[in-house]
Amino acid sequence: MHLSPELARLFEAAQSLAQNAGDSFVTAERLFLALATAEGTAAANILSNAGLSPQTLEAAIADMRKGRTAGSALCGGRL
Numbered sequence: 001m002h003l004s005p006e007l008a009r010l011f012e013a014a015q016s017l018a019q020n021a022g023d024s025f026v027t028a029e030r031l032f033l034a035l036a037t038a039e040g041t042a043a044a045n046i047l048s049n050a051g052l053s054p055q056t057l058e059a060a061i062a063d064m065r066k067g068r069t070a071g072s073a074l075c076g077g078r079l
Helices: 005-020 028-037 042-049 054-065
Strands: none
Touching: 005 028, 028 042, 028 054
16 A cells, blocks of 8 residues: 555654554544644644644543553553
């Protein structure tokens, strides 16, 4: 499968965010956060205009997870 350079960068950013958060794999919320941190992209601009900054998304993720990390792809979506 061929990925565009932009999509490859998005997945790399999501992987980095996941690793920094202690996750064992990339979750949907890390992909969403990667979109928000992709400065100068249409996606980041749309999210910013909607009031969703990387900081507010990170805070929402932390609140949702309550200190848990994504440790196993076999967890059935439960953290």
